[in-house]
Amino acid sequence: MMLELANRKILEDLQLKKQLLLKQGVASTLNSSALPVLGSTTVQQSDGYSMSSLQRAALQTANAQSTGYFISQDSSFGNFILPLKHLEERLQCVSSFDKPKILLEQYMTPAHLGSHMLHTIQAQFGDISGKTVADLGCGCGALAIGAAALEAGLVVGFEIDSDALFIFQGNVEDQCVSNIDAVQCDVVNSMPDRFHKLFDTVIMNPPFGTKHNGGIDMKFLQVALRLSNVVYSLHKTSTRLACSECRSFI
Amino acid sequence: MKLLTHNMLTSKCMKAVTVGYPLGINASDVRVSEVDFNPDFIAKIIPKVDWAVLWNAAESIGQLEGLPKDIVENYENDHDFLKKAHHVLLEVDIINGELICPETGRKFPISNGIPNLLLNEDEV
Numbered sequence: 001m002m003l004e005l006a007n008r009k010i011l012e013d014l015q016l017k018k019q020l021l022l023k024q025g026v027a028s029t030l031n032s033s034a035l036p037v038l039g040s041t042t043v044q045q046s047d048g049y050s051m052s053s054l055q056r057a058a059l060q061t062a063n064a065q066s067t068g069y070f071i072s073q074d075s076s077f078g079n080f081i082l083p084l085k086h087l088e089e090r091l092q093c094v095s096s097f098d099k100p101k102i103l104l105e106q107y108m109t110p111a112h113l114g115s116h117m118l119h120t121i122q123a124q125f126g127d128i129s130g131k132t133v134a135d136l137g138c139g140c141g142a143l144a145i146g147a148a149a150l151e152a153g154l155v156v157g158f159e160i161d162s163d164a165l166f167i168f169q170g171n172v173e174d175q176c177v178s179n180i181d182a183v184q185c186d187v188v189n190s191m192p193d194r195f196h197k198l199f200d201t202v203i204m205n206p207p208f209g210t211k212h213n214g215g216i217d218m219k220f221l222q223v224a225l226r227l228s229n230v231v232y233s234l235h236k237t238s239t240r241l242a243c244s245e246c247r248s249f250i
Numbered sequence: 251m252k253l254l255t256h257n258m259l260t261s262k263c264m265k266a267v268t269v270g271y272p273l274g275i276n277a278s279d280v281r282v283s284e285v286d287f288n289p290d291f292i293a294k295i296i297p298k299v300d301w302a303v304l305w306n307a308a309e310s311i312g313q314l315e316g317l318p319k320d321i322v323e324n325y326e327n328d329h330d331f332l333k334k335a336h337h338v339l340l341e342v343d344i345i346n347g348e349l350i351c352p353e354t355g356r357k358f359p360i361s362n363g364i365p366n367l368l369l370n371e372d373e374v
Contacts, residue, residue: 130288130290130291131291132295151286151288153288153291153294153295154252154254154291154295154340156255160368162366165362165364166362169362169363169364178283178284178285178341179285179286179340181251181252181254181255181363182363182364183251183255183259183364183365183367184364184365184366184367184368185367185368186368186369189263189374190263190367190369190374192258192259192260192262192263192367193260193262194257194258194259194260194271195258198258198298
């Protein structure tokens with residue numbers, strides 16, 4: 001009962017922060033019903049680029065037709081970071097689970113979703129390049145390797161399952177990224193506390209808590225917030241995958 | 251496992267362990283892999299690191315490479331110092347070996363570069 005109450009409190013808190021961010025116009029891509037008005041000065045200032053009216057119209061159309069969580073163009077951000085399509089191609093080469101374990105809710109973050117999520121985190125918020133990044137429940141390492149490819153200072157993946165870590169290590173070697181490390185531990189119950197606030201950013205696609213383990217996603221979120229003040233996490237709403245992106249300033 | 255990661259690991263989750271830090275290192279296979287040098291990142295991470303633990307860890311596996319025992323003054327602008335710190339923090343990789351709890355002597359295996367800190371139910 002207490003736990004439920006605590007979970008609800010966290011959710012309300014996140015919702016509040018999201019609304020706050022939306023008001024400021026920083027996270028406008030989060031909300032499909034409030035697609036970014038690309039002509040506004042806020043967007044131009046925050047991204048530091050300018051587009052021709054033709055490009056802008058094309059981007060607006062693309063945004064209107066997509067589900068609208070992420071900006072789907074990479075050229076808009078210039079060439080400072082790994083182009084989006086190259087990142088997506090790299091993530092497509094990351095091997096997935098041989099035999100996914102149902103109880104651990106092992107599924108791979110799709111390359112399309114992962115690359116867009118990471119690209120937005122870097123392009124809009126600058127939270128990957130030169131930062132310490134943690135991936136909780138990293139599995140085969142799609143998000144962690146993507147963050148390493150975007151030149152994080154160091155990425156550390158935390159995972160409980162040996163088989164997943166074996167594939168993780170193979171993927172790290174295949175992708176030739178060296179700014180990455182992994183630790184086998186129980187994220188929810190025994191996260192070493194010296195890691196607290198070491199990380200600049202946490203990115204994760206945690207278990208959703210649909211297999212007799214209700215609330216585990218919220219526990220992951222609690223651990224993540226102890227590691228860093230900036231957490232990007234994928235969560236499930238009743239029927240669809242929603243990206244609840246929270247920049248929290250605790 | 252990089253020494254920056256080692257700097258954060260503890261065995262405190264075990265019952266009857268009060269500090270569980272630093273974990274001893276018994277390395278059988280150490281590799282050095284090149285990592286892009288980002289001086290700003292290293293300067294930012296140094297205050298978060300327990301320097302004495304880092305130095306001792308590097309010494310115990312013979313990878314000091316001239317790393318000073320104390321953090322030098324004005325290290326943010328000392329390119330040479332940051333480069334040495336970069337090497338020890340990120341480029342030295344322990345592939346196989348074990349970590350040892352300083353209080354109980356419990357050994358945690360490192361295999362394929364990954365330390366395994368999972369505990370049995372009776373150890374928690």
